[in-house]
Amino acid sequence: MSSIGKIRRLLNLMERLQSGRIYNTKELADFCNVSRRTIFRDIKTLQDSGIPVLYDASKTGYWISSGTYLPPTDFTLAETLSLMLLAQEMGSSKRGVPFQGVSRDAALKLQSNLPNHLRQYVGELTASVKINTEPQADLDGSQQHYERALEALTSRKKIRLRYNSLYDRKVIRTLVSPYRLLFQRRAWYIIGRSSMHRAVRTFHVGRIQDSEITDDEFTPPPRFTLQRYLGNAWNLVRERGARSDVVVRFQPLVAQNVAEVSWHKTQRLVWNPDGTMDFHVTVDGIHEISWWIMGYADQAEVLQPSSLVDLITTRVQRMAKIYKA
Structure with missing residues (x-):
């Protein structure tokens, strides 16, 4: 064995x-x-x-005897192995979750509490299992802003940001009440009410140029949740009032690969006799999902809505002009 x-x-x-x-x-x-x-x-x-x-x-x-193993946590060895694996892999500076490097230290502490003879086995097991995440955003120099946002969130203090806004196409200054910190799509985001926009907005931590915790307190809305805020956004960008039922037909070459992933909470798959697969999903806005569809090139065909068909048609025509040139 x-x-x-x-x-x-x-x-x-x-x-x-x-x-x-x-x-x-x-x-x-x-x-x-x-x-x-x-x-x-x-x-x-x-x-x-x-x-x-x-x-x-x-x-x-x-x-x-109970209470004699791994005091004071009373973790079972199976639980310890799982925590060590996740802590080591997610704390990796290159492929893990940014700013979670201390989790590697935690993994070492857990391993140091194991009996000597089992450390070798555990080391072999954790070395044999790897978790590869997608390439992460370049967040060098942003850890201080992440830590301030985390402190502001826990102490319920507003945080002042100087922020390179792609939406506003300029550097802005705003006072933010941070409701949530979210790691998604390779980066950390602050989600909170912005004094400049007078609305809840999403701020990419890597685009923060300066941050300062203020003495101004805030109270999160009692009914605020990420699910309500993001609605049916494909990923992060919710276009209010633009809910669409999207149907994309995938060719047999990629259909199974698409079907194996849970892309969205509303997705529904319909297989056709010819091996193609119709991907049904309801999203708040068509722009985010359009980039995902285009990544499958000629293996994906939008059946509805017509607005998404027109959007992708326009982009394909522009691409054709670029490559013909």
């Missing part, structure tokens, strides 16, 4: 022994689907690792 398979068996064995009752070797062997001899070896491995597997002679069984 591979070392990873052995780790899984040891995890299951430990969880069973920590359950509060005493098990004999036959019960443990049946549970792990191995021989009693293997169970004896596994118990010795755990004991050699410093885990206090105890034997009750009167009941001829084994158990682990």
Whole structure:
């Protein structure tokens, strides 16, 4: 059996022994689907690792005293492995979630609490599993703004921003009441009410040029939620009053790949006899989804609405002129 398979068996064995009752070797062997001899070896491995597997002679069984493993968290080893994997991968400076590097330190602390013999197995397991995220936005120099926004959100203080606004096409100054911090589409965003716009807006942390927490307090609207704010936006940009039922037909070459992903909460798939797939979705605005559709080139055809057909037709014609030139 591979070392990873052995780790899984040891995890299951430990969880069973920590359950509060005493098990004999036959019960443990049946549970792990191995021989009693293997169970004896596994118990010795755990004991050699410093885990206090105890034997009750009167009941001829084994158990682990509660509260003796990974104090004071009382995490099971399976929970610890999951946290370590996520913390190490998401804390990566290149492929993880920006500004979460401290999670790697947390992973090391968790690993240091493992018994010596199991550290090698755990290290092998975490080294064998990788989580690759999409390329992240360049947020070098923006961590201070993220941390100030987080502090402002938790203390409910307004934050003053100097911000390079693509929407306004200029650098703006505004006072923001931060309702939420959101990581989506490769970057961090502040979502809150802007004094300049007199409305809730979305601010890309990487476009903040300067930030300052003020003494002005704010109270978030009791009914505010990200779901209400984003509505049926394809990603982040909600075009109010522009809800559309979109149908896109994907050719067999890409249909299965598209179908395997949950792109939107409203999506519905209809398979056709010729192997094509009709992708149905209801979105608040057609501009964001248009870029996604164009990424599939001639393998995607918009069936409705006509406004989206016209938008993509115009872009394709402009592209044709560029390449003909």
